[in-house]
Amino acid sequence: MKNIISFAALALNLAAGTALAQDKVTFATNWKAQAAHGGFYQAVADGTYKKFGLDVTLLQGGPQVNNRPLLPAGRIDFLMTGNLLHSFDNVKNGVPTVVVAAMFQKDPQALIAHPGQGYESFEKLKTAPLALIAKDGQFSWWQWLKVTHGFKDEVLKPYNYNLGPFLANPKAIQQGYSVAEPIYVENQGKFKPVVHLLADHGFSTYSTVIEARTDTVKDKPQLVQRFVDASILGWVNYLYGDRKAANAMMIKDNPEMTEAEIEASVALMKQQGIVDSGEALRNGVGAMSTERIQDFYAQMVKAGLYKAGEVDLSKVATLQFVNKKLGMDVKAKLGGR
Template sequence: MKSALTAIAFVTMAATATLAQAQDKVTFLTSWYAQAEHGGYYQAIANGIYKKHGLDVTIKMGGPQVNAVQLVAAGQADFFMGKDFQVLSAIEQGVPLTTVAALFQKEPQGMVTHTDVNTLADLKGKTVLVATSGRSTWWPWLKAKYGLTDDQARPYTSNMQPFFADKTIAQQGYPGSEPYTAEKAGMKVKFFLFADDGYPPYGNTIATMQKTVKERPDLTQRFVRATVEGWKSYLENPAPGNALIKQDNPKMDDEMLAFAHRKLKEMKFFDAGDAAKQGAGIMTDARWKNTYDFMISSGQIKPIPNWQQAYTLQFVKDLKVMP
């Protein structure tokens, strides 16, 4: 009897060891320095969610000098935190990317203004601070929708001092970042989310090479599911993920993380729209068609015969992780 129990124990240990060795290594590249908007990825590491799905995930931070498309195309990362416009532009240029999930149903980009502004239409005549990346994404949309002009645009350098010093300036921002900086400085501001005015793209997507989807569909499915579960967990209790965020980015303090986490929940990025009924991470053909049509109409890309390769519903249509 004893020898039988010993044999069973040995087999169990061997199976456990094999499982531990079978963890697939995955490198994920974020869009910027670690922050609450990346919380679900960090949470999936902190709470062992990736490990539960057989994944050994390393997160690499993006930044102003990081070209995510080049790194993924060169095989230095498996997945990255993408943007719809970015992937469609890559398809036009012959780079075979694709999007496999949308963690945010709304793009978190918006405008920070002084309190005299009541709608985005009030930006006429004001100076608008726009980063280089914004000129090829949301700025063409804003101009077309509200009749703004390039003469109004000035460079945004991630420094809010020009905005604080001049009441006629508005600037781009994210709900969990610039409004927090203004609050700490004692400045009352308003924030307008572009998505609330019809800005079409998803936010915080998972993108990868089409080759990865074709050759490693099981790994892709596990990464998508684990990430969605990580985001659900982060929004419920962000402490584990925040601890790892602060390790990667010591400039993030508890107060700023708490502010951003609150905004993510209040503005329902994860669980708005289609996600409320179809599950988190969901995408639809109609939403992608709206984004593609806008990019054509605004002249950002030329018509692409294979534009639908910019996304696949394969990994989210049956996921059904309800937020």
């Protein structure tokens, strides 16, 4: 089925005087190309960015690549970051960036476990004798798990992104990206792991957020709007349309990926409602709300990551570019549910 561009949105931009003169834009991701970046690759591959007057270069991240400093330094125009913790830190530290859209309604951070060990219940995970959690997780969302759900530091061991220790111990639990590690576990361990999304248990952050510099939002709002709109449509078309060209682009950028892995990841994104759930069902992909940002910050204050009032939440995100129901007509035409 062909992908569909929302020409009503395009006409709106044209009516507003937006010249489609192919503005050059560089967008950096936070890891190597994968299905979780699919909507952005889709918008390049199917010409959506081009139709919105944008010549977009995608700059992938990786284990030895940190693209975050490039945005405030003016070397890139937009940045994909993991979740709102990064954005809270930026505001706290006076870094002049702001979130302009949230492509994932749910953070894919998850805890995974072996089946048949009693861990089908989320509450039982805190009884596991071994929890393999990377250092950055230990100092962020693990603190929330301790305060909110009663997890204990005594069981912690570092997760070094090697599945061996987890596969060898059926009583172990470990962190995982819900649309990636479960696929690797099934491939290597030959079993389907139990997967518990933190988002389904109160970890209310948005994820795969798009950040821009505050001066870009102020001085070039039409450019930001076009990039956000095209990215939203890219995600709708990636999930519900023909994504073969986008997958091919990602495999070219990241040859470690396979078509089968990408498609398995897309299936998990749909099943788990990573992109298209919650506020996105009412206001379109990319949707955000002030109330949810406030809720997540309050949780992080309770977890001890921040002090009350330490972060000016009015500077974390702007809602001016989202919540316009963009792409919902496209989704309907493509048969999305």
